[in-house]
Amino acid sequence: MKKLDKKQIAARVARDIPDGAYVNLGIGLPTLVADHLPKGREIILHSENGILGVGPKPAPGEEDEDLINAGKEPVTLLPGGAYFHHADSFGMIRGRHLDFCILGAFQVSVAGDLANWHTGGAEAIPAVGGAMDLAVGAKKVLVMMEHLTKNGESKIVERCTYPLTGARCVNRIYTDLAVIDVKPDGLHVIEIVEGVSFEELQRLTGVPLKRLATAA
Amino acid sequence: MCLLRSDLKRDKKAQCDNFPPMINKLFASPEAALADIPDGATIMIGGFGNAGMPAELIDALVAQGAQDLTIVNNNAGNADTGLAALLKTKRVRKILCSFPRQTDSWHFDALYRAGEIELELVPQGTLAERIRAAGAGVGAFYTPTAFGTRLAEGKETRRIGDRDYVLEYPIHADFALIKAERADRWGNLVYRKSARNFGPIMAAAAKCTVVQVRETVELGAIDPEAIVTPGIFVQRVVRVAPSMRKAA
Numbered sequence: 001m002k003k004l005d006k007k008q009i010a011a012r013v014a015r016d017i018p019d020g021a022y023v024n025l026g027i028g029l030p031t032l033v034a035d036h037l038p039k040g041r042e043i044i045l046h047s048e049n050g051i052l053g054v055g056p057k058p059a060p061g062e063e064d065e066d067l068i069n070a071g072k073e074p075v076t077l078l079p080g081g082a083y084f085h086h087a088d089s090f091g092m093i094r095g096r097h098l099d100f101c102i103l104g105a106f107q108v109s110v111a112g113d114l115a116n117w118h119t120g121g122a123e124a125i126p127a128v129g130g131a132m133d134l135a136v137g138a139k140k141v142l143v144m145m146e147h148l149t150k151n152g153e154s155k156i157v158e159r160c161t162y163p164l165t166g167a168r169c170v171n172r173i174y175t176d177l178a179v180i181d182v183k184p185d186g187l188h189v190i191e192i193v194e195g196v197s198f199e200e201l202q203r204l205t206g207v208p209l210k211r212l213a214t215a216a
Numbered sequence: 217m218c219l220l221r222s223d224l225k226r227d228k229k230a231q232c233d234n235f236p237p238m239i240n241k242l243f244a245s246p247e248a249a250l251a252d253i254p255d256g257a258t259i260m261i262g263g264f265g266n267a268g269m270p271a272e273l274i275d276a277l278v279a280q281g282a283q284d285l286t287i288v289n290n291n292a293g294n295a296d297t298g299l300a301a302l303l304k305t306k307r308v309r310k311i312l313c314s315f316p317r318q319t320d321s322w323h324f325d326a327l328y329r330a331g332e333i334e335l336e337l338v339p340q341g342t343l344a345e346r347i348r349a350a351g352a353g354v355g356a357f358y359t360p361t362a363f364g365t366r367l368a369e370g371k372e373t374r375r376i377g378d379r380d381y382v383l384e385y386p387i388h389a390d391f392a393l394i395k396a397e398r399a400d401r402w403g404n405l406v407y408r409k410s411a412r413n414f415g416p417i418m419a420a421a422a423k424c425t426v427v428q429v430r431e432t433v434e435l436g437a438i439d440p441e442a443i444v445t446p447g448i449f450v451q452r453v454v455r456v457a458p459s460m461r462k463a464a
Contacts, residue, residue: 048340049264050410065266066411072265083409085416085444086264086290087348090341094361125328126337127317128367133341136360167364 001195003176009144011036013102013174016142017043021099024048024134026116027071029144030102046098048130050089053081070130090130093137101138103131105145105170107160110207112170112182114143115162128165135166147175147204154206156180156187177201186210241403241453242432246276249426249452253277253391258286260347260387260418261299262394265291268411270395270428272456274298277393283307288347288387290340290414292316292324303327312387314340339367342384344417350386351420351449359384392422396445399429400436403450404443412444419449426452 004012010032017023017033019041025031034056037043045054047069054069055076063074077083092098107115114135117128135141145155156173172190173180178201179191188210192201198211243249250273253259259277263269278301285308292313293300300323302308311333316324327333338346339361349357358381362368372383394415397408405427407415419425432455 047410049267050413064409066268066409068265068267068410072267077409083407083412085412086340086344086414087417090344094341094359123329125317125321125325126335127315128337128339129315130340132339132365132367133361136363137341164365 001177001200002193004193005176006032007036009174009176012179013142013144014038016172017041017100019043022046022052022097024093024098024101024138026101026103026131026134027129029104031069031071031073033102033144046089046092047075048086048089048093048134050084050086051075051077051081052084052092053078055081090133090137093130093133096137096139098134098138100140100142101134102142102144103134103165105143105155105173106162107155107157108143108145108170108173108182109157109160110182110187112168113160114141114165114170115160116143117165118163120161120163131165135169140171141166141169142172142174143170144174147177154204156205156207158207177204180209188212240401241399241447241451242401243426243452243454246272246428246454246456247279249273249454250276250280250391250393253280253282255283256285257282257390258288258388260288260389260392260394260414260422262392262414262418263289264410264413265294267409268395268407268413268415269298270393271298273393273395273426273428273454274302278302278305281307284309286310286312288312288343288389288418290314290343291318292321292335294318295320296323300324303333306332308333310334310336312336312338312343314338314343337367343387344414346384346387347414347421348417349384350388351417354386356383356385358382387421389418389422390424392418392425394418394425394427396427396429398431398433398438399427399450399453399455400433400438400447401453402435403427403445403447403453404438405429405445405447405450406438406442407444416445416449419445424451425449426454428454428456431455 014036024046055078069075105116117131181188303323363380368382396405398406
């Protein structure tokens, strides 16, 4: 089995982002996608704190504390980029202006419910940020995550046991094992990594998967 | 505050020669600009992380001593300075924010676990829109965000077309403390890069908006096409020297 590493998942997601797309990359794993966007495509990255046209990390010593992304890391602005206030920024999100948002997840359900903000533990301090807005707002919500938890349990589940971020909002799931579309009639496997059979993937996932003719 | 003295019927030149400027929102210091904040006030504080955080105004609020405060901010303070220092004084009764938990939010974490601060957790876009609604005179609005989640529990919902929405109410404030790059004496503002974040909407949502700026300029020196926050939303302006603080 050739599980993808995080960079490879990011590169796989990036391949599906078309020229001209407006894209929000969630905090954490999804930020890696920025490093793998195919050359020759013009893709405009949105950061919910108020930037369109986010550019690469600044060179050491060139950081500007007034120019950060949603993860509060220093970034740069591409020529043509723009700044705007928070209400406009979330208007872009909720108003369905973003083509894609890419989010990490604890769990995704068969129905496309997303849980990615809270473990639900009594001691855990809740923090949601913009996750719930992104989940309902983008035209396509892409999730990237490891297929299994550290204990080997599937993160694709019949029903989320963690508190929901959004209901029926996920369109496609990219994991270290497969690419899976969430459709009204269930989960469609688009691709499986080398060395894993559909049957093996089905066994690891635990919820019913549909095999597409194109999937190995 | 803004006596127009139009009854004097003097020509403009004579006015300029004989009277000081009619509207002057410039205050000498952060302390002077915040002196009248009462106990129990609701205060919005701008900034997302360190970008746009009005550090000197927050320091002045810590020194000012008002108690039983309700704070509206995206976060709940980092490390030991700024908002975190205010929380540490235990003068904040309640905080409305979207993302309190950070690796260095230990002052908030301790107060929250001890039950010494009330938290109203609001999705970030809903927080922004509730602030915007207050400034725009909107009584409430329906948003799809958080429908079907625990953050919508107990809230009124409605199906409009083929989507489900949650009813949300505006957040008004007594004071807003924000940071901008440049202002004139009328309070017209321009911001700098992503430090703009909550500034324009908080300015409109508060009864008294206090802005710290890096520089003040003459009326007319800011291109009217480029003014982001018109002075009608601003009551007080304080110039502070450029911050030497580094991003955490």
